[in-house]
Amino acid sequence: MNITSPEEFFGHQLGADHKIARWDKIVDYFIKLEEKSEKIKVINMGDSTEGYPFIVVIISNDENMGNLERIKEINQEIVDPGDLDEEEIKSLIEEGRAVVIQSMSLHATEIGGTQMAPELAYNLLTRGDDETKRILNNVISIMVPCFNPDGQVMVTEWYNQWLDTEYEGMPTPFLYHKYCGHDNNRDAFMTNIVEAQYMTDLMFHQWPPQAYQDHHHMGSYGARLYVAPYSDPIHPHGDPLVWRELQWYGSHMAYKLEEEGKTGIVNAAIFSGWAHLGFHWIGIYHNIPSMLTESASAKLATPLYIHPEQLKEETGERSLVGTRMLPHYKPTTNFPHPWKGGWWKLRDIVEQQKISAWALLDHMARNKETVLWNAYQKAVRQTERGVEDPYTAYVVPKVQHDFGTMELMIEKLILQNIEIYQAKESFMADAVVYEEGSYIIPLAQPKMGLIKTLLSRTQFPDDSFTRQPDGSPYRPYDTATDTMAEFMGVEVHPVEWLSEVELEQVLEYKFPEGNVDDESDLGYLLDTRENFAFKAINMLLEKGIVVERITIPLDTGVYELPSGCFLVESGHEETLKAVAKKTGVKFHALMELEADKKPIKQLRVGIYQRYWGGNIDEGWTRLCLEQYRFPYMILLDDDIKKGKLNEDYDVIILPNDSPAIITGGEDFREWWEENRSSWSFPEFPPEYQSGLGDEGKEALKSFVEEGGKLVCMGEACMYAIETLELEADNVLKDLSSKEFFCPGSTLNMKVNTTHPVAYGMPDNALGLFWESPAFKIKPNMENHKYSVIATYPERDILQSGWLIGENHIAEKIAAMEVEKGKGSTVLLGIRPQHRCQTHGTFKLLFNTLLG
Ligand SMILES: [Zn+2]
Numbered sequence: 001m002n003i004t005s006p007e008e009f010f011g012h013q014l015g016a017d018h019k020i021a022r023w024d025k026i027v028d029y030f031i032k033l034e035e036k037s038e039k040i041k042v043i044n045m046g047d048s049t050e051g052y053p054f055i056v057v058i059i060s061n062d063e064n065m066g067n068l069e070r071i072k073e074i075n076q077e078i079v080d081p082g083d084l085d086e087e088e089i090k091s092l093i094e095e096g097r098a099v100v101i102q103s104m105s106l107h108a109t110e111i112g113g114t115q116m117a118p119e120l121a122y123n124l125l126t127r128g129d130d131e132t133k134r135i136l137n138n139v140i141s142i143m144v145p146c147f148n149p150d151g152q153v154m155v156t157e158w159y160n161q162w163l164d165t166e167y168e169g170m171p172t173p174f175l176y177h178k179y180c181g182h183d184n185n186r187d188a189f190m191t192n193i194v195e196a197q198y199m200t201d202l203m204f205h206q207w208p209p210q211a212y213q214d215h216h217h218m219g220s221y222g223a224r225l226y227v228a229p230y231s232d233p234i235h236p237h238g239d240p241l242v243w244r245e246l247q248w249y250g251s252h253m254a255y256k257l258e259e260e261g262k263t264g265i266v267n268a269a270i271f272s273g274w275a276h277l278g279f280h281w282i283g284i285y286h287n288i289p290s291m292l293t294e295s296a297s298a299k300l301a302t303p304l305y306i307h308p309e310q311l312k313e314e315t316g317e318r319s320l321v322g323t324r325m326l327p328h329y330k331p332t333t334n335f336p337h338p339w340k341g342g343w344w345k346l347r348d349i350v351e352q353q354k355i356s357a358w359a360l361l362d363h364m365a366r367n368k369e370t371v372l373w374n375a376y377q378k379a380v381r382q383t384e385r386g387v388e389d390p391y392t393a394y395v396v397p398k399v400q401h402d403f404g405t406m407e408l409m410i411e412k413l414i415l416q417n418i419e420i421y422q423a424k425e426s427f428m429a430d431a432v433v434y435e436e437g438s439y440i441i442p443l444a445q446p447k448m449g450l451i452k453t454l455l456s457r458t459q460f461p462d463d464s465f466t467r468q469p470d471g472s473p474y475r476p477y478d479t480a481t482d483t484m485a486e487f488m489g490v491e492v493h494p495v496e497w498l499s500e501v502e503l504e505q506v507l508e509y510k511f512p513e514g515n516v517d518d519e520s521d522l523g524y525l526l527d528t529r530e531n532f533a534f535k536a537i538n539m540l541l542e543k544g545i546v547v548e549r550i551t552i553p554l555d556t557g558v559y560e561l562p563s564g565c566f567l568v569e570s571g572h573e574e575t576l577k578a579v580a581k582k583t584g585v586k587f588h589a590l591m592e593l594e595a596d597k598k599p600i601k602q603l604r605v606g607i608y609q610r611y612w613g614g615n616i617d618e619g620w621t622r623l624c625l626e627q628y629r630f631p632y633m634i635l636l637d638d639d640i641k642k643g644k645l646n647e648d649y650d651v652i653i654l655p656n657d658s659p660a661i662i663t664g665g666e667d668f669r670e671w672w673e674e675n676r677s678s679w680s681f682p683e684f685p686p687e688y689q690s691g692l693g694d695e696g697k698e699a700l701k702s703f704v705e706e707g708g709k710l711v712c713m714g715e716a717c718m719y720a721i722e723t724l725e726l727e728a729d730n731v732l733k734d735l736s737s738k739e740f741f742c743p744g745s746t747l748n749m750k751v752n753t754t755h756p757v758a759y760g761m762p763d764n765a766l767g768l769f770w771e772s773p774a775f776k777i778k779p780n781m782e783n784h785k786y787s788v789i790a791t792y793p794e795r796d797i798l799q800s801g802w803l804i805g806e807n808h809i810a811e812k813i814a815a816m817e818v819e820k821g822k823g824s825t826v827l828l829g830i831r832p833q834h835r836c837q838t839h840g841t842f843k844l845l846f847n848t849l850l851g
Helices: 006-010 022-035 068-079 084-094 112-126 130-138 148-160 179-185 193-208 239-257 279-285 345-368 368-390 403-415 448-453 485-490 533-541 575-583 618-629 637-641 659-663 665-675 692-706 716-723 839-847
Strands: 040-047 053-057 098-104 140-145 213-219 225-227 265-267 291-295 304-306 340-345 395-396 421-422 426-430 432-434 441-443 494-495 504-505 525-526 547-549 566-568 586-589 597-599 605-608 634-635 652-655 711-715 728-730 745-752 764-769 775-777 787-792 799-800 811-818 823-828
Touching: 006 022, 006 112, 022 040, 022 053, 022 112, 040 193, 053 112, 053 193, 053 586, 068 084, 068 368, 098 112, 098 345, 112 213, 130 140, 130 345, 130 368, 130 421, 140 193, 140 345, 179 618, 193 279, 193 403, 193 605, 213 345, 225 239, 225 345, 239 265, 239 291, 239 345, 239 368, 279 291, 279 659, 279 787, 291 345, 304 716, 304 728, 345 368, 345 547, 368 448, 403 426, 403 485, 403 533, 403 839, 448 485, 485 525, 485 618, 485 764, 485 839, 494 659, 525 533, 533 547, 533 566, 533 575, 533 839, 575 586, 605 618, 618 799, 618 839, 634 637, 634 728, 637 692, 652 716, 652 839, 659 665, 659 692, 659 716, 692 711, 692 716, 711 839, 716 728, 716 823, 745 811, 764 839
Parallel strands: 098 140, 098 213, 213 291, 225 265, 605 634, 605 652, 652 711, 711 823
Antiparallel strands: 040 053, 053 140, 225 291, 304 340, 395 441, 395 494, 421 441, 421 504, 426 432, 525 566, 525 586, 547 566, 547 597, 728 775, 745 764, 745 787, 745 799, 787 811, 811 823
């Protein structure tokens, strides 16, 4: 057997200075390995977002590879044992193998992992020593050699394009994933992108592993490599054994790295156990010890020189030193051997990541029986905790404000492989009657922790781990909560008692089809409370079918509908049926109607897109509009600066962004100094240094004055207030974080549902607040041109997350519209379409796009 080494195949050592192997070539290498060895199998899960193969590589010994289906089955039984007794489990463990999944370079500029993967595979297939044999005999090693193939190709091309110029080694100035750039690891629970869907299938359905490792890079100044475990705070719903396993596995990796002479290794620091729901964090609630490696970055494949003094610099809470459990750059128990400084290269990253990846495989091979037994234990213990919980189950009522979005949530929960039942008859729970078709999610199941994480109210800890000595809060790693039900605006009831009810487990989820309930010459009503109604309407408008909007609440005798319902002309019944089937909405044949109504059309929408690394919120906005079939165009700086915007656009969207970045130039440099000083300023080539400047400001101003609608989200509202000289203020702007702090939390809002922007919203809704402004209208002669869309209540504002200084936003404005000249500006202070996750507030955006 003659297996080609990576060096021969790629023509250079992987990780060599100035060389990045491109994804297609790496795929070819894995296919070549598969042709030469029985120990490796390459599975193509399908296309990435932009059409590259998303592959999974399985490596084990010949015998295991010939027995994969049986090993897969055994593993699935151990992690979800049902009624199996301990004896049966013990015999399964004997027959079973430990499963390890490792994914690489999800963040495309963090290139080391993908460059390392071919070498790791080659070593596993060719080393032949006892340690390697033990791994192959006991472990099913599963690799996702590149979680983001599109980004890998973008970064490789970008790097090669600027090689040997002053811009060599710069990160990409645009998003390195079509829709979500760096946020691609915030999608593990909402699975909006196809890559996350493949990973969910692999990790939660096919091969729930006994260890999952995700290889990343971090900043350049500080430790050389972070390995598990996480630092505090940790999330309450993970099984304690998982947190212990993270320490156990991480210690073996850190030990092996030290043994091999690698310095600067830190564990139990920097990355907290309570963060966003990327795969390496959500895995924990699936009872999977899920961990990161984080290597210090070079300049892509270009070496970076680092002075010893630079390593010791404490530069605020975004720096790597002086942060969670790494108070200084001196030996500590979790950082016993600091790196001395000098040249830092991609090859260093490849080597350290390979050692850590190998160490994890070695550890699992040495402890196969124990880790499989633990997998069983965690399933049993989490199920027992579910039994002991005061609540028996979570009920998702069929009767919801937005039925289709509730169904969508169930579909997403099934992707997580949660056990869900549907009631075949009506039933009672805690003295409430629920309709047939409601869903019941029992807590007595191995994924108890996940269910609570996604569906129950969640408070971020406020304690010595989350406050600095002076009392000001440490910024959580990401949002302070990711409560799926709250984000989606879906009602979920924890219940203590359930009546007898016939149930059916939802095994193959099927989204319900909608219908047209009768025939009518007057037209068909469509409830605006459904997000999918907007998708349906867009499909009809595309076909030139006339749709009107009823501007008052409606009581037909059969239905009570809020302001803003859609009325579709009759004569297109077959089209309506097809649309209903695709979107799940119900068209109601109209018997009589006397109401104010006006025809609607799809407005011409432009979304502002900038460089400086790209605006992730802009990417998610595009995906959100595509999911609900709103057409849009992209506006770059020059498109805005050249003016005459009203000729081509009715609406311009400014996604969440700092006003300084939107403006660009010196404003942005000053902003960087204040907010990102621990990172070097990205001196991109001039064509990628974006910003609207004064010209852009003037163009947007005349766009609004001449009848355009400017829709701003989050921080971008402040740009509009300044540009259009609106008589509004952000009441939070001068407050310190000690006085007011609310990082990524769901807040209660009172919504004015008679306002056209809020048509279809519930009267009380949850909005995601994240670096958001809260407004007051200054006394002015044109108060009547300001209309309030949503406000915060007087008290009990926080639903989930963390809120310091509630009084500062009490009864303040969350969203409003301001008329200016012939046009208007919609200021949505909250994040209405955050990561395509906050379905509960999508309508605040959607309504602005129909006119
Ligand atoms: Zn990363």
